[in-house]
Amino acid sequence: AMLRGGVAGIAESRFENIRRLRDSGINAPIMLLRSPPMARVEEVVRTVDISLQSELATIREISRIAERMGRIHDIMLMIDLGDLREGIWPNDLIPTVEQILQFKGVRIAGIGTNLGCFGAIMPTPENLGQLVAHAYKTERLSGRSLDVISGGASSSLPLLLEGRLPAGINNLRVGEAILQGGVETFRDTPWAELEPDACRLTSDIIEVKLKPSRPIGQSGYDAFGNQPVFPDEGDRLRAIANIGREDVLVEGLTPIARGIRVLGASSDHLLLDVADADPRPSVGDRVAFRMSYGAMLLAMTSEYVEKAPMHDVEDFSGRKMVQITA
Numbered sequence: 465a466m467l468r469g470g471v472a473g474i475a476e477s478r479f480e481n482i483r484r485l486r487d488s489g490i491n492a493p494i495m496l497l498r499s500p501p502m503a504r505v506e507e508v509v510r511t512v513d514i515s516l517q518s519e520l521a522t523i524r525e526i527s528r529i530a531e532r533m534g535r536i537h538d539i540m541l542m543i544d545l546g547d548l549r550e551g552i553w554p555n556d557l558i559p560t561v562e563q564i565l566q567f568k569g570v571r572i573a574g575i576g577t578n579l580g581c582f583g584a585i586m587p588t589p590e591n592l593g594q595l596v597a598h599a600y601k602t603e604r605l606s607g608r609s610l611d612v613i614s615g616g617a618s619s620s621l622p623l624l625l626e627g628r629l630p631a632g633i634n635n636l637r638v639g640e641a642i643l644q645g646g647v648e649t650f651r652d653t654p655w656a657e658l659e660p661d662a663c664r665l666t667s668d669i670i671e672v673k674l675k676p677s678r679p680i681g682q683s684g685y686d687a688f689g690n691q692p693v694f695p696d697e698g699d700r701l702r703a704i705a706n707i708g709r710e711d712v713l714v715e716g717l718t719p720i721a722r723g724i725r726v727l728g729a730s731s732d733h734l735l736l737d738v739a740d741a742d743p744r745p746s747v748g749d750r751v752a753f754r755m756s757y758g759a760m761l762l763a764m765t766s767e768y769v770e771k772a773p774m775h776d777v778e779d780f781s782g783r784k785m786v787q788i789t790a
Contacts, residue, residue, distance in 0.1 A: 466642060467492050473513070475637050479504060482511050495540070497637070499550065505529050514538040514573055514612075518550045523564055530569030538573035539564075540614060543598055545591045547583040557598055561605050574612030574635070575599040580619040587620040589628050596632040618642075618649040625655065640757050648757050664720065665712065665753045665763055665788045667705040667734065669745050675702050677737075687730055694727075701739040705751055708732040711766040716759030720752045755788075763788050 466474070473493035476482050482494055496515035499522055500508050508515050509530045517523050517539040530537040541561070544551030552560050564572055577595050579587045592615050599613045615633035618641040623629040641649050645660030654660065677697040685691055688709070707729075708714070714729040723740035738745055745751060755763060763769045771788055 469642075471638075471642075472635075475639075479507055479511070486511060495637075506533075509533055509535060509537050514540055516540050516542050516550070516576060518542045518544075518552050520560060520563055523570055524567060527567035527569030532569075535569070537570050538611075539570050540574040540576045540612060541572055541602070543575060543577050543595060545577045545579065545585070545594060547577075547579045547581065547585040549578045549582040551577060554594070554598060557601060558605065561602050565606055572602060572606060572610070574610050574614055575602055576612070576614030576635070576637075577616060579616045581617070587616050587623055589623065589630055592616070592620070592623070592633060593630045596630045599632060618646060621646065621649055621655070643760060644755070644757060647754075661754070663755065663760060663788055665707070665717065665755055665759070665769075666750045667707040667753075669703050669747055669749045669751055670706050671704040672738065672745060672747055673702060674699055676700075692728060700737050701744060702727070703736040703738045703745055703751070705734040705736060706732070707734050707769070711769050712763045713756065713758040713761070716756030717753040718755075720754060724751065760788075 467490075473495060474485060474490065475495040475497050476485070477497040479500075482496070485494060493513040494511070496508060496512040499515070499517055499519060502522065502525055505522070505525045506529050508526060510533075515526070515537070517526070518541070523539060526537050526539070541564070542551040543557065544553055561572065564570065575595065575598055577592075579585050579591065585591070595615060596613060599610055603609055612635045613633050614635040614637060615629060617637045618639060620629065620633075620636050621638070621641055624636070640646065641655075641658055643663055645658040645662060646655050647660050650658075677700045678694045683691065703724075708731045709729050710731045714726060714734065717726050717734075719726065719736070721741060723738065723742055724745075725737040727735040727737055729735060736751065753759075764771070769788055
């Protein structure tokens with residue numbers, strides 16, 4: 465669907481998913497988002513078109529393997545602009561590029577950076593302007609133009625829309641804005657063109673009972689080492705859905721139906737307050753949730769959550785939906 469929508473390629477960090485993409489007939493360019501362990505360097509050269517790299521030892525090994533296979537592997541050299549995840553320090557750019565240019569099996573196809581994913585440092589015209597300057601330095605050293613200057617991920621989209629993205633940046637690695645409609649990128653003013661309900665999680669209700677709102681007995685620790693505190697709201701109608709912390713980040717779930725609240729979860733039981741729901745759910749009904757980025761990440765990678773594209777099903781607003789079914 466993303467390729468039909470016009471994306472230039474697919475970016476992925478897991479070899480298992482890359483293998484599935486190739487086996488399913490996807491021939492579009494694939495970018496490896498995470499530097500590989502040494503034992504899987506040959507798989508990088510064989511299966512992906514470009515990979516994000518920041519360690520000379522890894523780049524040297526990629527070059528050696530690529531030369532042996534008669535190939536030249538494209539890399540995007542990552543620069544750390546302050547988020548403190550992957551990337552070479554800017555002061556090390558020139559000596560690093562000079563060494564990479566000696567490797568015959570790799571080509572510096574691009575320069576990129578990561579912002580927001582670890583240190584919560586937001587993209588700005590200033591730090592992305594530094595990225596462009598580093599790209600120009602790399603071009604002068606190599607004597608070649610770079611194919612890609614990658615200015616981050618979905619968090620850089622607001623700058624693009626405001627016309628403040630520095631000239632020269634020609635690539636963004638966008639995921640959240642596509643899958644979640646940018647609800648975590650455009651927190652204050654959503655971008656109307658994006659679809660916030662492209663994916664949802666649905667789960668079956670397996671119990672509905674009237675119970676006290678506070679547990680009864682001596683309080684200790686729950687299964688995850690926490691000491692939860694429950695307000696006394698009297699007797700409330702509660703429901704249990706068949707999903708839990710093994711499958712999803714519970715704190716990232718927002719019930720779509722009004723009057724339903726998430727109370728918490730164990731490994732495989734999700735507790736809901738449904739006293740204010742209208743209509744009140746029954747055993748066998750399904751309950752649907754919107755997911756935060758963290759919740760979607762866990763649900764998408766859980767083997768216990770069925771991923772079912774529902775292209776022929778329309779939701780209440782008439783829009784086409786894709787459902788993740790638990």
